[in-house]
Amino acid sequence: xxxxxxxxxxxxxxxxxxxxxxxxxxxxxxxxxxxxxxxxxxxxxxxxxxxxxxxxxxxxxxxxxxxxxxxxxxxxxxxxxxxxxxxxxxxxxxxxxxxxxxxxxxxxxxxxxxxxxxxxxxxxxxxxxxxxxxxxxxxxxxxxxxxxxxxxxxxxxxxxxxxxxxxxxxxxxxxxxxxxxxxxxxxxxxxxxxxxxxxxxxxxxxxxxxxxxxxxxxxxxxxxxxxxxxxxxxxxxxxxxxxxxxxxxxxxxxxxxxxxxxxxxxxxxxxxxxxxxxxxxxxxxxxxxxxxxxxxxxxxxxxxxxxxxxxxxxxxxxxxxxxxxxxxxxxxxxxxxxxxxxxxxxxxx
Numbered sequence: 001x002x003x004x005x006x007x008x009x010x011x012x013x014x015x016x017x018x019x020x021x022x023x024x025x026x027x028x029x030x031x032x033x034x035x036x037x038x039x040x041x042x043x044x045x046x047x048x049x050x051x052x053x054x055x056x057x058x059x060x061x062x063x064x065x066x067x068x069x070x071x072x073x074x075x076x077x078x079x080x081x082x083x084x085x086x087x088x089x090x091x092x093x094x095x096x097x098x099x100x101x102x103x104x105x106x107x108x109x110x111x112x113x114x115x116x117x118x119x120x121x122x123x124x125x126x127x128x129x130x131x132x133x134x135x136x137x138x139x140x141x142x143x144x145x146x147x148x149x150x151x152x153x154x155x156x157x158x159x160x161x162x163x164x165x166x167x168x169x170x171x172x173x174x175x176x177x178x179x180x181x182x183x184x185x186x187x188x189x190x191x192x193x194x195x196x197x198x199x200x201x202x203x204x205x206x207x208x209x210x211x212x213x214x215x216x217x218x219x220x221x222x223x224x225x226x227x228x229x230x231x232x233x234x235x236x237x238x239x240x241x242x243x244x245x246x247x248x249x250x251x252x253x254x255x256x257x258x259x260x261x262x263x264x265x266x267x268x269x270x271x272x273x274x275x276x277x278x279x280x281x282x283x284x285x286x287x288x289x290x291x292x293x294x295x296x297x298x299x300x301x302x303x304x305x306x307x308x309x310x311x312x313x314x315x316x317x318x319x320x321x322x323x324x325x326x327x328x329x330x331x332x333x334x335x336x337x338x339x340x341x342x343x344x345x346x347x348x349x
Contacts, residue, residue: 037310039051043152098117099114149279152316156318195273263341272319
């Protein structure tokens with residue numbers, strides 16, 4: 001679950017930026033039918049999806065995106081994607097259709113949603129082999145295409161192994177010195193979404209199972225062209241405050257929720273940092289629409305979709321597991337109202 005948190009953020013930014021396709025949009029003033037295509041191709045996923053809609057029906061009326069009968073193209077489109085290695089075509093994927101039934105309400109109709117998908121695993125960059133993708137959507141009057149470079153390689157990794165929240169409980173403000181997370185940039189990376197998670201274990205009584213409990217907070221979203229200000233040597237440095245852990249712990253379990261029989265345990269690596277990298281396509285798309293949130297005319301519309309609007313991008317997620325550094329562990333245990341016990345590698349004994 002943790003690896004998709006970053007992807008969910010990028011999707012949210014993407015969906016917020018897409019044209020609304022309602023009747024007050026000037027984008028369609030010329031009466032043309034405009035395909036809208038978006039996809040975040042996750043290089044680690046078992047299944048990848050493409051969303052395809054359009055903006056105008058046969059009588060020239062702008063389409064409300066919340067009406068699936070109008071927003072979707074009728075029938076099944078020919079949607080395929082070619083994979084390239086070092087510029088040479090090596091294989092092609094054919095996308096099938098699927099309807100999901102758990103989409104939250106928002107820009108597009110819900111809870112059902114028509115998508116195109118493939119279960120082919122995408123290739124990851126390795127030394128001497130760089131991959132890219134070209135998506136094709138065949139429509140009656142045109143072929144819509146979009147190109148994306150595979151993001152990330154073996155060099156994309158988190159270097160930090162310890163997270164230090166020493167003194168954080170007693171300094172719940174930003175006057176306490178910050179600590180740092182270091183990671184190396186992703187090949188073709190453009191947008192980085194960073195989350196931190198804390199996992200502990202609970203047992204309600206001696207007869208029950210020990211269950212993991214996890215809470216997660218967003219450390220920030222960073223554009224590649226702004227990251228040099230965070231650069232230290234070859235690594236990018238993201239800072240956090242010692243009080244962050246306690247602030248989110250309080251939000252998660254309250255000030256004093258320890259009840260008779262409840263025990264909480266800390267293992268060796270309770271901290272996970274997740275970094276999701278999106279390619280330059282999604283960086284430029286999200287940045288442009290954040291800077292121009294009210295643009296609905298289509299002028300200078302940022303898109304890598306040729307013959308339509310939207311964005312096709314690649315993403316890759318890395319996770320770093322970390323120990324608690326400094327005096328964080330004894331300070332957590334000392335706060336007896338939370339009932340933490342450090343068991344290290346002896347969890348469950």
